[in-house]
Amino acid sequence: MSTLPIRTYGDPVLNEVTTEIDNIDARVVQLAEAMIETMYEAPGVGLAANQIGVQKRLFVYDKGDGPVVVVNPSILESDGEWTYLEGCLSVPDLSWEITRPNAVHLVGYDLNGNEIDVETDEYEGRIFQHEMDHLNGVLLIERLDEDQRKEAKMILRARNLALSNNDPDGLNLLFEN
Numbered sequence: 823m824s825t826l827p828i829r830t831y832g833d834p835v836l837n838e839v840t841t842e843i844d845n846i847d848a849r850v851v852q853l854a855e856a857m858i859e860t861m862y863e864a865p866g867v868g869l870a871a872n873q874i875g876v877q878k879r880l881f882v883y884d885k886g887d888g889p890v891v892v893v894n895p896s897i898l899e900s901d902g903e904w905t906y907l908e909g910c911l912s913v914p915d916l917s918w919e920i921t922r923p924n925a926v927h928l929v930g931y932d933l934n935g936n937e938i939d940v941e942t943d944e945y946e947g948r949i950f951q952h953e954m955d956h957l958n959g960v961l962l963i964e965r966l967d968e969d970q971r972k973e974a975k976m977i978l979r980a981r982n983l984a985l986s987n988n989d990p991d992g993l994n995l996l997f998e999n
Contacts, residue, residue, distance in 0.1 A: 825860040826874040828911050831961065831978045833875075836912055839959045840872050840879045842894050850880070851933050854891040857882045861889075866911045868949045870956030873912050881953035885946050892938055895930035897954055906948055910962040916974060920965050922951050 829835055843850055853876060861869040861882055868883035879894045902924030909917035925943040928950045932938055942950070952962070963974045 824856070825863040826856055828860065828864060828869070828873050829875055830912050830914060831963070832982055833912075835872055835875050835877065836956070836961050837959045838872065838877060840870075840877045840957045842879050846893055846931065846933055846935050850878075850893065853878075854880065854882055854933060858884075858889045858891070861911075864911050868953045869911065870953045872956055872959075879957050881957065883949050883953060885949060891933050892928070892930040892953075893933065895928055895938075895950070895954060895957070897926050897928050897950065899925075899927040900947075900951070901925045902943070904944060904948070906945075908948065908952065908962065908965075910952070912956075913962055913974070913978065916977065918962070918966055918970060918974075920962070922948060922965075926950050928954075 853871065857869050857871065857874060857880075860874060861867070861884070867885060868881060871878045871880040880891070881895065882889055882891050884890065900923035903921055904924035905919050905921040907917050908920040909915075924947060925941070926947040927941045928938070929940075930938045940946075940950075955962070955965075963971055963978075966974060
């Protein structure tokens with residue numbers, strides 16, 4: 823199996839709401855396996871299907887206990903508040919302190935069609951919320967305050983322009999008057 827390209831900021835697929843998976847078949851299993859490999863190679867702790875251009879409700883994650891696949895996830899409840907430094911594979915090399923609910927109750931299905939029902943908090947809960955945002959067409963920068971969002975977009979636009987001008991580090995653009 824090989825890794826898949828991860829879609830990054832500016833790709834419209836990241837702003838679209840994904841659709842449910844009707845049948846967990848061999849193609850879904852193969853997709854999940856490729857996503858896990860891509861997540862590890864990136865490296866990251868979670869990856870939603872639309873981050874690799876597949877508009878289906880599926881994400882993979884590994885909080886340190888081995889990979890987990892969640893099909894058709896939903897967050898039923900959330901509670902509390904927790905601020906934590908958060909990054910995103912679709913917004914590479916940038917991170918921000920993001921406040922989200924601390925505790926969440928997530929349901930979904932595994933690759934065998936068995937129900938997943940998890941109540942968790944802090945790190946795992948944050949992973950669930952981050953990946954659910956992706957599946958709902960919400961990118962991390964939309965969680966920033968207005969000033970942070972403007973700065974992030976400026977950096978990301980400069981990066982994209984630098985790449986199109988064959989200046990991968992963006993140094994020429996960032997240091998021009």
